[in-house]
Amino acid sequence: MLRYIVSRIITGLFMLLALSVLVFIMLRLTPGDPIDAYINPTIPISEEDLAALRERLGLDQPLPVQYFAWLAAALSGDFGYSIQRGGVPVLPLVLSRVGPTVLLMFTAMLIAIVAGIFAGIVSAIRKNRAADVGLSILSFLGVSSPAFLTGLLGLYAFSVVLRWFPSGGMLTPGQPYSTLDVLYHLIVPATLLSIAQGALIMRYMRSSLLEVLSQDYVRTARAKGVREFWVIVKHAVRNALLPVITLIGSTIGGAIGGAIFIESVFNWPGMGLLMITAVTSRDYSVIMCATLLIGASVILINLLTDIAYAAVDPRIRNA
């Protein structure tokens, strides 16, 4: 088990390193010379001064040297400055947006997992009955509707037509901070964000449970006279959950994508909104720092899922 964990951690570190190379290359592929962003275009500058500036900033060095200098700075927390926001350091800016995004995504995942697994169980038990057909159609719709459209429809339904919930933001302006206020703003975007993931979890749970229900040990349990409720809960669902756990880990990436759209529709002050404003204003240092941070967290989550999976299923760690 320990060997497995260590090897997974090493792979994760390599992925992170490769990701940073990729991010750096993309940073250099961006149109324009980095020096253009640094100097003030209204002040004339001579060629010699420009060359001296390049030398001082290390831009005359070969790319690999520049990469390691950038990496060293990034590791010590220096990701440069935001051009768009007048020289605010990037890292604190990005980190200040992590909280709201994590809150939104965590709530959405909780809803998706609970609702998805429950709906999957109902759908599998009532196979080909009305409840199953209805839930399957809903899940197909959920998987096929993009987050920005469900976001718009939800916003229209709950904030415009019904006027039950606020139309965006995280707090009511001009009011003191209260958890209830945050929850009030959170519930609609989180529910809408959970739709795609919940639908996927439901479909996996349904097919996984159907497969388990046809296994011999389930028949044995029934033959022993175990009540149907306990057959489902203790014998079938536990085993059916295994593939669903991996699925949950691997849908994190998609959920982050959905969160970006939901944040944009609901003006939720998270990473997604920051990223979109950075992209539209070509604020590259912010884009790169956010990308690296998101990539690193996805790698970390995948690592944790792998370890969790190995802990539950001994066949994995010996393979």
Added chain:
Amino acid sequence: MSTVSVAASQTPRSSAGPYRRAARRFFSNIPAVAGLLVTCTIILLSLTYPWWWQFSPNDIDLRAINQGPSATHWMGSDGVGRDVLARTMQGGRTSLLVAVVSMFISMFIGFIFGAVAGFSGRLVDGIAMRIVDLAMTLPPVIFLLVLASIAGTGILPTILVISLLSWPVLARMVRARFLELRERDFVVAARGMGAGLPHLLLRHGIPNCIDILVVYATLQIAAGILLEAGLSFLGLGIAPPEASWGNMLNAARSTRVLEAYPWQWMFPGVVLVISVLAINFIGDGLRDAFDPRSDLN
């Protein structure tokens, strides 16, 4: 009576080939056929709309601004009096064009990448698969945003961004199939007779991957439509005045359009979801049709 049946069983009619059987399975799958019909209808309508619809997508009519659905403008009109139905049809052309072209590009990259990884030695294979892992680690939308910020807006950059994002999944599936193929006797024999890589890929690779490729192509068109819409929704894909489903939805980011003129974004949204749903049904139907085990169930 009995002699007839014995004679019939001794000379069995040649059974249908694998493609025929796949086609039969596909056409007996009701959701898949329904999806096919809906998709064909949408393609047909969006290709032919200039002949049966009086408005064109960029005709500005300042006397008919923000009108609701009516007998003249079936889906209403937008903020400068352009007809929403015409724009939705034109948007369908744009979305389908972007999705289909990017599907072909990413299929080409994914197939070559997967095939070379599957047929080469362990070193090349290992490196190639680590690249695929890396490309799949980053959340697609994040990658999309970064690429879009480099490539800019417009039809060509959007196609490029979507193609560059979509190939790794296919590469992985093709590789797995090729790893299996290269141990098969007919491939070993072809190699022994001195067949080169092009011959192996075209003669043996493509026919034996056709199920993967067809299913991928279908599902990728749906994914491409969604990616294009997402990018355009954020203002990073197709730039106005060119119509696309995504940038028509983008209009709803203004609170006024969202609240007061829902027809301007709901119609393209509904058409978008119906198309994606229909294409996904086709894709799922194809996957079941190509799966030889599905007859057993």
